[in-house]
Amino acid sequence: MRTEHLxxxxxxxxxxxxxxxxxxFGIALVLAGAxxxxxxxxALGPRxxxxxxxxxxxRFAFKVAAAGLLAASSFVLALRLVVPGADRHRAIIxxxxxxxxxxxxxxxxxxxxxxxDWGRKLVGANALLCLASIPLLAAAPLAAILLAxxxxxxxxxxxxxxxxxxxAGGIGATLYAIHCVDDSPLFVxxxxxxxxxxxxxxxxxxxxxxxxx
Amino acid sequence: xxxxxxxxxxxxxxxxxxxxxxxxxxDLLRQLTxxxxxxxxxxxxxxxxxxxxAEDVVQDTLLAIHLKRATWDETAPISPWVFAIARHKMIDxxxxxxxxIEVPIEDFTDVLAAGDEAPSLIVSxxxxxxxALPDRQRKVVRLVAVDGSSIDEASAKLAMTKGAVRVAxxxxxxxxxxxxxxxxx
Numbered sequence: 247m248r249t250e251h252l253x254x255x256x257x258x259x260x261x262x263x264x265x266x267x268x269x270x271f272g273i274a275l276v277l278a279g280a281x282x283x284x285x286x287x288x289a290l291g292p293r294x295x296x297x298x299x300x301x302x303x304x305r306f307a308f309k310v311a312a313a314g315l316l317a318a319s320s321f322v323l324a325l326r327l328v329v330p331g332a333d334r335h336r337a338i339i340x341x342x343x344x345x346x347x348x349x350x351x352x353x354x355x356x357x358x359x360x361x362x363d364w365g366r367k368l369v370g371a372n373a374l375l376c377l378a379s380i381p382l383l384a385a386a387p388l389a390a391i392l393l394a395x396x397x398x399x400x401x402x403x404x405x406x407x408x409x410x411x412x413x414a415g416g417i418g419a420t421l422y423a424i425h426c427v428d429d430s431p432l433f434v435x436x437x438x439x440x441x442x443x444x445x446x447x448x449x450x451x452x453x454x455x456x457x458x459x
Numbered sequence: 460x461x462x463x464x465x466x467x468x469x470x471x472x473x474x475x476x477x478x479x480x481x482x483x484x485x486d487l488l489r490q491l492t493x494x495x496x497x498x499x500x501x502x503x504x505x506x507x508x509x510x511x512x513a514e515d516v517v518q519d520t521l522l523a524i525h526l527k528r529a530t531w532d533e534t535a536p537i538s539p540w541v542f543a544i545a546r547h548k549m550i551d552x553x554x555x556x557x558x559x560i561e562v563p564i565e566d567f568t569d570v571l572a573a574g575d576e577a578p579s580l581i582v583s584x585x586x587x588x589x590x591a592l593p594d595r596q597r598k599v600v601r602l603v604a605v606d607g608s609s610i611d612e613a614s615a616k617l618a619m620t621k622g623a624v625r626v627a628x629x630x631x632x633x634x635x636x637x638x639x640x641x642x643x644x
Contacts, residue, residue, distance in 0.1 A: 253488040255604035331543030399527040
């Protein structure tokens with residue numbers, strides 16, 4: 247088949263309107279959010295007086311905000327990764343802000359808390375629940391986001407899959423943060439990171455297989 | 460200056476195409492083809508491969524541009540988007556051929572004008588992949604592409620509804636792209 251023949255077929259197919267990344271990501275986020283919130287409400291639920299804590303307990307507010315910022319910034323990056331040739335520098339910087347903020351919070355916590363209490367703050371009460379809950383809450387969002395990415399054109403499927411994992415992990419972490427009583431940044435930087443890393447690894451593996459185009 | 464003109468022209472055509480103007484889309488593809496062909500030839504020759512495979516790369520790239528056209532943001536420049544897709548497909552081909560070659564993006568910013576004439580193909584990848592399509596899809600793609608039938612004509616010839624012809628055409632093209640991807644030769 248000559249190339250101009252192929253072009254003829256492409257032109258004849260031009261009334262088909264594929265979803266733009268914004269549209270497919272929008273649908274995915276609605277589905278992801280609904281399923282994750284549903285699971286969260288059914289299985290965990292928010293802490294008592296969650297709104298009071300949000301304004302009265304800075305550690306609680308910080309961990310929810312940090313997890314939310316991770317979700318929001320990795321959403322921006324994910325959206326850019328599925329557009330060939332798009333500039334990703336600013337999105338990457340935005341994502342990188344999250345670990346920097348957590349590191350600063352860790353430093354402040356180490357100054358504010360006497361050394362004998364460091365271990366107790368770091369291990370907390372819910373480490374295992376955290377490790378299990380975040381990936382479980384993130385599972386449906388990860389599937390929805392990977393599906394949305396298939397409509398896009400990620401130049402590096404593994405990196406795109408990992409970013410889908412970061413976004414799904416961020417959604418899971420935000421919800422879990424609303425439930426968990428361990429508010430210390432020390433707890434967050436160890437256990438949340440580990441839990442999110444599992445989701446990122448899963449996303450990278452799935453992405454390398456299902457996001458090629 | 461030539462790059463700017465090309466950028467302006469391509470993005471105008473693509474915007475018109477997105478708004479439903481098939482003639483602009485046809486124009487755009489006709490303008491993209493020689494640019495993609497020059498890139499493919501240069502990429503293959505640099506990797507020590509025969510430039511005769513270039514047309515397969517061009518067709519694979521055009522299919523990808525078509526199927527992924529919704530990823531172009533109308534407010535962004537179009538040439539970086541086109542060249543990123545071309546580069547992605549080039550790397551894919553080199554990887555399939557077992558070459559580990561870095562393709563620097565600068566290669567794709569200026570396009571060779573020479574050597575962009577259409578080659579005469581005997582049996583191309585796309586023909587092989589076409590043969591592997593389900594019956595109806597293959598017939599529709601052949602009628603529309605090779606015979607130049609319109610959707611209406613194809614629908615009359617194959618006794619299918621126009622909707623069914625459109626669906627078969629779209630699925631056929633998507634499957635062709637998938638077969639390019641799975642190709643291990």
